[in-house]
Amino acid sequence: MLLDVDGVLNPLRRVHRGYRRHRATPQGVTFKLWLDIAHGRLLRRLITETGAELVWASYWCENANEWIGPRIGLPHLPHVPIPDRPPDSGLSLGAWKARQVSVWAGHRPFVWFEDEPDVIDCLMSEQGIGEHLLVAVDPLVGLTEEHVDRARDWLTGLGGTGDGATGAG
Template sequence: MTERPLVLLDVDGVLNPARRATLRHRRHDIVLDGRTFRVLLSARQGRGLLALAEATGAELVWATTWEDHANTEIGPRLGLPPLPVIAVNGDPGSRAGEHFKTRHVAEYVAGRPFVWFDDSLGIADWEYLKDHPGVGDFLLVEVDPEDGLTDGDMTHAGDWLAARAAGVDDAGTCSPEPAP
């Protein structure tokens, strides 16, 4: 494989699940522009993402409304180094029912294969990416916002990336179905 694949990361609903703190997720109060955000984060997820990137040769990238704040407030709490950021804020919204981040992702990936972990993806996003010039192979992993990113989600992504690297025929553009 000549193109290094990407693993795109959302924060809220993915790395910051919408449930109460657990033994695995620690609560953090983050103050930005005078507002306090309560987030639940797990260093275990950070280690898992780093292992996924290393095992597959993928590059981790933020695809979140936290944008650059993800590198200063989220990444360090997960044990992640600074990552590239896809600028997604300031967009007026959907053109064809896709998530407002989808067009930014399509432009950013520039033909590189990618896995996108997000909790707000659906058929319109898959259709938009499938039909967008310059978007190659991709896997959308719709994460359950209550649970956040799971080991199963990461295994699904790792299997897809490994199959793609091995040249398996069915490793191409995926269906919009969630991970098993």
């Protein structure tokens, strides 16, 4: 399971009282974050129920383990290495991230909680990518129980019919 930070765990606005304001200063740059400890509980339960591995898929990379995970109760997680996007790449930030995710995941099946709208088309154009479900998250609202339920349903059905479906939603 791939997990983005900004727009997913850190929505653009405080959605309800469970969110708390935090400051993070990775590499000397200060960010203001809205984080909800309930996300950690939801994601840990999803890991337990499905046996899936949780991985950061965010421009925060390893910094998410210091600044995000402990604040919502997640353990140290592996991360998709996402290097800075070269200015001459011709790709948007979402497309660049999707390319890095597809290289990292290869043929392995995955669920990705992501808010960038252009990653759907980018994933569809990647060759040799495994079965996947992109769970599109509204960046104003962030991750919800419905998103987690969708991921659980897909992951538990992965060994069942195996119809190879991919999608977003």
